[in-house]
Amino acid sequence: METTRKGPFKLVTVNTAPERAKxxxxxxxxxxxxxxxxxxxxxCETIEQVASTVQQYQPDILFSASMWTQEQARKICQIAERERPGIKTHAIPEGLQVRDGPDAIVKHLMENVPPILDSITI
Structure with a gap:
């Protein structure tokens, strides 16, 4: 039996380590x-790339990675929201990758992303 998948959702990340993000x-x-x-x-590898990337791709959701401070993550989200009103943003908690590794990031995303995606109307 085929289940209905929600989407498609376009996702952008802001991470200084693009291969790890991928x-x-x-x-x-x-x-x-x-x-x-x-x-x-x-x-986006830099905060400065966020505005043009959001303009270009018009993503539904944007994640800022755990290397950004809370203040930087807030700025990233504000830029994304300014460029694409209605975009959903999520800041991965600062230091999670360094402290607990990539598995903790995946676990965090698995817990937090479904409710975010469920809140998007396409």
Missing amino acids: RIIGRMIGNLKDRYDIEYVAN
Whole structure:
């Protein structure tokens, strides 16, 4: 029996380690693929890239990685929301990757992303 997946959702990350971001997001997408159609469209390596990337790709959701301070993550989210009103943003808690490793990031995303995606109307 075929289940209806929600989406497609376009996702952008803000992470200074793009290969690590791609691996972690790939794991999350794989874990959620039976329920959600998520397309990972871009990564910004700097805060300065956020505005143009959001303008270009018009993502539904943007994640800021755990290397950013709370203040930087807030700024990233504000920029994304300014460029695309209605975008959903999520800041991964500062230091989670360094403290607990990539598995903790995937676990965090698995707990937090489904309610975010469920709140998006396409």
